[in-house]
Amino acid sequence: MMDFSGKSVLVTGGASGIGYATAQLFLRSGADVVIADINQAGLASAAEKLATETGGKVLAVPCDSADPDSCTHLIDESVKALGKLDVVCNIAGVLANGPTETFADETWLKVLSVNLNGPFYISKRAIPHLLETKGCIVNVASVAGLVGVPYGAAYSASKAGVIGLTKALATEYSKRGIRVNAICPGHVITPMTAGGANFGPETDMELMTRLFPLTGKGSDPSEMAAAIAFLASDAAVNATGTILTIDGGQTAI
Numbered sequence: 001m002m003d004f005s006g007k008s009v010l011v012t013g014g015a016s017g018i019g020y021a022t023a024q025l026f027l028r029s030g031a032d033v034v035i036a037d038i039n040q041a042g043l044a045s046a047a048e049k050l051a052t053e054t055g056g057k058v059l060a061v062p063c064d065s066a067d068p069d070s071c072t073h074l075i076d077e078s079v080k081a082l083g084k085l086d087v088v089c090n091i092a093g094v095l096a097n098g099p100t101e102t103f104a105d106e107t108w109l110k111v112l113s114v115n116l117n118g119p120f121y122i123s124k125r126a127i128p129h130l131l132e133t134k135g136c137i138v139n140v141a142s143v144a145g146l147v148g149v150p151y152g153a154a155y156s157a158s159k160a161g162v163i164g165l166t167k168a169l170a171t172e173y174s175k176r177g178i179r180v181n182a183i184c185p186g187h188v189i190t191p192m193t194a195g196g197a198n199f200g201p202e203t204d205m206e207l208m209t210r211l212f213p214l215t216g217k218g219s220d221p222s223e224m225a226a227a228i229a230f231l232a233s234d235a236a237v238n239a240t241g242t243i244l245t246i247d248g249g250q251t252a253i
């Protein structure tokens with residue numbers, strides 16, 4: 001197991017799914033962790049469960065990552081609570097699919113605001129603190145940002161944007177000691193995908209077999225947490241601008 005003793009980690013989307021699993025892994029590896037989420041009730045119970053389970057130092061800060069002021073508050077509170085920031089994981093996100101000709105403009109804006117503006121607002125505000133610790137950022141993009149997904153214009157555009165943001169920040173800050181990387185999950189079994197992908201007429205099993213040729217099933221969130229922790233660790237000291245795809249072979253063809 002990787003050792004993050006003495007490290008201060010911020011995880012957005014920490015109430016659920018990949019964010020929860022990531023916070024859990026960092027806590028088990030010795031880090032102090034702030035989890036942030038728009039779901040205040042889910043956030044409070046996640047923090048309680050994580051503290052009981054891991055015995056680690058975990059604090060919950062409610063945040064709407066689509067709102068710049070809320071992101072300023074989050075970074076201020078995180079630094080106040082932890083004293084510094086070593087790792088920022090931008091994981092909060094939303095999924096909305098549908099035929100483009102009837103896709104609501106408001107939904108397009110919401111998906112872009114949460115999935116792309118959020119990582120920008122948080123990274124921008126965290127960078128002055130990460131410059132002090134020579135810290136790093138790990139973003140969660142998606143295979144939908146690498147390949148086209150029918151009915152997923154907003155989501156694909158937002159995640160392609162996250163990949164662009166990751167690479168741009170990696171080049172901008174490499175000489176000043178901040179590493180910036182991203183993972184591209186395929187299908188991960190979380191509340192986000194519990195209702196089915198809604199892509200079309202295929203059954204979930206047909207879709208999974210096509211999208212996940214390696215195993216025919218989606219990933220557990222802990223697999224994504226492990227990839228995020230690797231990119232945040234000293235083992236990845238030379239990784240920046242890396243886009244790490246874990247998709248069961250979906251984009252290998």
Ligand SMILES: NC(=O)c1ccc[n+]([C@@H]2O[C@H](COP(=O)([O-])OP(=O)(O)OC[C@H]3O[C@@H](n4cnc5c(N)ncnc54)[C@H](O)[C@@H]3O)[C@@H](O)[C@H]2O)c1
Pocket residue numbers: 012013014015016017018019036037038039042063064065066091092093094095114140141142143184185186187188189190191192193
């Ligand atoms: N599950 C998958 O198959 C999959 C695949 C590729 C990428 N992803 C990405 O992984 C990330 C985590 O997704 P997940 O599958 O764990 O889903 P999830 O729904 O379990 O978790 C997402 C979390 O983000 C929070 N959130 C939503 N809007 C927010 C906002 N405005 N401010 C703060 N928090 C907000 C939600 O409350 C929730 O707790 C997302 O960015 C998602 O796009 C997921």
